[in-house]
Amino acid sequence: MSIRMEGVHKAYGDKVVLRGFDLEVHDGEIVSIIGASGSGKSTTLKLVIRLIDPDSGHIFVGGHDVARLSDDELFDLRRRVGFVFQFAALFDSMTIRENVEMGLRRIPGMTPEEMADRVREALERVDLAGAGERMPSELSGGMRKRAGLARAVALRPGYLLYDEPTTGLDPITVRRVDDLIARMRDDLGATSLVITHDIESACRISDRIAMLHEGRIRAVGTVDEIRAHPDPIVRGFMEGRPELWESAQ
Amino acid sequence: MSAVGVASVPIALFIAAFTGIVLAIQASYTFTGTVPLYFVGALVGKTIILELGPVLTGLALSGRVGANIAAELGTMRVTEQIDALESLGYDPIAYLVVPRMLAGFLMFPVVVALAITMGIAAGWATSLSLLDLSTPQFVRGLRLFFLSWDVQFALIKSATFGLTVTGVGAFFGFTTTGGAQGVGIATTRAVVISSMAILALDAFWAATLL
Ligand SMILES: Nc1ncnc2c1ncn2[C@@H]1O[C@H](COP(=O)(O)OP(=O)(O)OP(=O)(O)O)[C@@H](O)[C@H]1O
Ligand SMILES: [Mg+2]
Numbered sequence: 001m002s003i004r005m006e007g008v009h010k011a012y013g014d015k016v017v018l019r020g021f022d023l024e025v026h027d028g029e030i031v032s033i034i035g036a037s038g039s040g041k042s043t044t045l046k047l048v049i050r051l052i053d054p055d056s057g058h059i060f061v062g063g064h065d066v067a068r069l070s071d072d073e074l075f076d077l078r079r080r081v082g083f084v085f086q087f088a089a090l091f092d093s094m095t096i097r098e099n100v101e102m103g104l105r106r107i108p109g110m111t112p113e114e115m116a117d118r119v120r121e122a123l124e125r126v127d128l129a130g131a132g133e134r135m136p137s138e139l140s141g142g143m144r145k146r147a148g149l150a151r152a153v154a155l156r157p158g159y160l161l162y163d164e165p166t167t168g169l170d171p172i173t174v175r176r177v178d179d180l181i182a183r184m185r186d187d188l189g190a191t192s193l194v195i196t197h198d199i200e201s202a203c204r205i206s207d208r209i210a211m212l213h214e215g216r217i218r219a220v221g222t223v224d225e226i227r228a229h230p231d232p233i234v235r236g237f238m239e240g241r242p243e244l245w246e247s248a249q
Numbered sequence: 250m251s252a253v254g255v256a257s258v259p260i261a262l263f264i265a266a267f268t269g270i271v272l273a274i275q276a277s278y279t280f281t282g283t284v285p286l287y288f289v290g291a292l293v294g295k296t297i298i299l300e301l302g303p304v305l306t307g308l309a310l311s312g313r314v315g316a317n318i319a320a321e322l323g324t325m326r327v328t329e330q331i332d333a334l335e336s337l338g339y340d341p342i343a344y345l346v347v348p349r350m351l352a353g354f355l356m357f358p359v360v361v362a363l364a365i366t367m368g369i370a371a372g373w374a375t376s377l378s379l380l381d382l383s384t385p386q387f388v389r390g391l392r393l394f395f396l397s398w399d400v401q402f403a404l405i406k407s408a409t410f411g412l413t414v415t416g417v418g419a420f421f422g423f424t425t426t427g428g429a430q431g432v433g434i435a436t437t438r439a440v441v442i443s444s445m446a447i448l449a450l451d452a453f454w455a456a457t458l459l
Contacts, residue, residue: 051332071340079338089329103337151337 290390322422
């Protein structure tokens with residue numbers, strides 16, 4: 001139940017995004033990835049469930065090399081991984097309830113009653129209990145984000161990949177989402193990879209924090225280790241001090 | 250199914266009706282004094298069944314159905330809805346593309362059959378009202394060269410047009426990159442390429458099946 005990425009390279013055309021990316025998330029661990037905008041964080045997350053293929057390197061989920069899975073095995077793996085998209089990626093022709101149901105339909109042996117329970121529970125967890133019959137276009141950005149979160153956690157997956165789950169939410173909701181991420185791990189033992197720009201919330205929920213810089217993991221460690229990291233690139237980012245970055249170039 | 254089929258019926262009937270009218274008038278204009286006028290029925294029937302019914306309908310539907318599919322799937326692509334579908338364990342080809350192509354395959358022949366009926370009916374009505382033809386004369390012409398194979402040919406051809414239009418639309422939708430502009434490009438390409446494919450396919454069937 002771990003996620004391991006080894007020597008991953010990825011470029012979009014000429015634009016090299018990852019160049020030797022290594023990271024391991026242990027069973028039941030919450031690891032946050034921080035890094036500048038455009039540094040390749042979303043790309044990393046998509047590689048884990050093979051929404052995109054790496055140019056080289058290996059990605060293991062639960063010990064299986066995702067590049068070697070058959071189509072059926074890959075679909076099966078994806079069903080056990082909850083993915084929260086940066087921009088929610090809700091199905092805009094469906095209601096919020098139907099969006100949450102979409103994932104549940106793929107779970108064998110799920111009865112309609114069970115599905116209704118799961119949907120209700122997931123929407124309650126993100127404070128959208130009353131919004132089930134609304135269309136995504138009728139929701140605010142923050143509500144859509146939470147609906148995307150509900151769609152992923154409703155699966156009760158063994159792995160959860162969150163792409164900026166708290167960006168654009170108000171401070172109270174940020175705390176609720178942080179709690180939700182922690183609770184998913186405590187209740188389900190979910191192995192979690194969280195991308196965030198919110199240093200405070202990263203420090204609150206993470207077992208370890210990894211910083212992505214120029215295509216590689218620049219530093220990885222516990223919250224305290226990263227806070228006290230000597231590397232000016234890491235410190236500059238954690239403390240929001242661009243002058244430290246410039247002096248390190 | 251209904252988006253591909255039912256919603257396309259009005260435009261297909263509209264085109265077919267005017268095609269029937271024009272064909273009847275032009276046939277009588279051409280034939281007057283040289284060929285017996287009841288040949289109007291033959292020309293209208295043969296042309297609409299073999300060529301204009303399937304092809305004009307196909308072209309109209311490439312603008313309607315093909316563009317619609319390309320825009321819809323293209324938007325789903327750029328808003329990561331296709332990624333989301335995959336992340337939930339769906340095969341997006343099986344879930345999004347196959348049903349649309351199947352609907353095209355089944356519904357195009359139905360729409361074309363309606364269009365052919367409408368086109369011939371319009372030709373007949375024109376013959377009665379604008380030309381000096383009676384119903385028996387028109388029908389006599391219609392039956393003169395009629396082969397049931399022609400109708401089968403038209404319907405087979407239409408089914409392949411249906412697969413082409415939906416398949417090309419799905420392809421360009423799926424491979425959309427960029428934002429709204431990308432969706433626009435994908436939609437335009439889908440219409441242009443599927444229109445060209447229909448014309449090429451039409452020639453291919455004419456060469457192989459007739
Ligand atoms: N499909 C794509 N085609 C071409 N370039 C892409 C594509 N997706 C991402 N990129 C580029 O790759 C780089 C990394 O993108 P990515 O989305 O992974 O960044 P990110 O770290 O998630 O940024 P942010 O914090 O702003 O979300 C960016 O420079 C982006 O322009
Ligand atoms: Mg991102």
